[in-house]
Amino acid sequence: MSRIGKLPVQVPAGVDVTIDGRTVAVKGPKGSLSHTVAAPIDVAKGEDGSIVVSRPNDERKNKALHGLSRTLVANMVTGVTQGYVKKLEISGVGYRVLAKGSNLEFSLGYSHPILIEAPEGITFKVENPTHFSVEGIDKQKVGEVAANIRKLRKPDPYKAKGVKYEGEVIRRKVGKAGK
Template sequence: MSRIGNKVIQVPAGVTVEVAKNNFVTVKGPKGQLQQQFNEVLNIKLEGNEITISRPNNEMFTRKIHGTTRALLFNMVKGVSEGFKKQLEIRGVGYRAQLQGKLLVLQLGFSHNVELEIPAGLSVEVPKNTDIIVSGMDKAAVGQFAAEIREFRKPEPYKGKGIRYVDEYVARKAGKTAK
């Protein structure tokens, strides 16, 4: 049995969930509205302030999507009530970030500045010029944009320069030894 798929999702106060036919779920909360179509094989039931997801059979495909569906639905409920955020830090001499309207401008040691347009539904803060905070209600979008920022200059193992998540550990190497 799926341990995650069988967990009940508690809907907090101020969040409304609507399950339409064909498992089309709409979640509304203080941060906004998210909607997604889930597989029709599963049974999504809303009873009071609890959401339960059950599967009609034990076929391999049904078992696979059971836990995934529950996790996606839980992230939708959490996203519209609390939201998600990823924090990145920039390390390196001359590396910095700044906001210019709807653009995130990164100076990462290239001959040009890297300009990223901030996707709709996300907000980006730059409290210091070496810290970036990406936040929003869609967990996948927040993680994807943070990964795109990090991709421009991954942390390297010798000096540790680059863009990294705040809680990320970068294994350091010794480098060349002197004669």
Template sequence: MSRIGKQIINLSDQIITEINGKKVSIIGPKGKLSYHLSNLIDIKESDNKIQLKAINSSKEAKALYGLSRTIINNMVIGVSQGFEKKLEIQGVGYRSQMQGDNLILYVGYSHEVIIKPPENVKIIVENNTNITIHGINKEIVGQIAAKIRAVRPPEPYKGKGIRYQNENIRRKIGKAGK
């Protein structure tokens, strides 16, 4: 069985869980998240601890066992601490700014690129080149960060583009390097 799935999820005093059949809702200081479990996974809550168990040992149950535990653990972390992703813009003339809730990117195209974040996700722009994405749902925060990065991914010759903070870009030498 899954080593990750066997681990117990510890809850703090400020987190409330609601389990209705296969629907798990977690409420914390930052918000509320819910997840619908598969019929192959069983969940039990007792004295601020959540434990999952696979009903049988089929291949699908084994795959969903660790996944479900990780998703519920990320929900607990999200409603208590939240998640964030940081992006950097590199390139001459490349910049970003906020207009209301929308992120506007100027990254070498003839037009600006407007990205509208979903609710529960907050985007902050610091000094026009650093973008921080905050939210309680790890999946949505990562998806928005990937969407912003995909507007102008870093290219291997000069390194221009939008990259994750501390991302290592493999550089190529180019023509003059022969």
């Protein structure tokens, strides 16, 4: 991870970065995020306005934290400029999703509909009853919400029914070899 950490994080125009001790705050057109960097890692602004992440020595733990910290800061900059989107699709007879205000209501073969409320900073978009997306500026939160929705009904390996990420390949099983 240390080779990733050596690269400076480029800050595009319209993005304001504030470094206060170990806390990095990024403000952009889509919103603002802040993150506190782990103890041995230092964050500073470069001459060209970029963000430089450095470590005190080459210990294994510091190398890992160096790359992680640089990537988290880069993800914050990308989030406040472009945002993150996770697209999901539902397959199965009678499986569908409906938008209820800012929430989603799923019919996934259970005896009751499942209502998912949008956490702060997350928005849902329903393209049709079988395709929807999770959007936001925090990459970790977008991925976590999408994973929790997928967990409601994981795609089964026999018929691939359930909630899956767009483009995800489900390994199929053959099933019984009837006589």
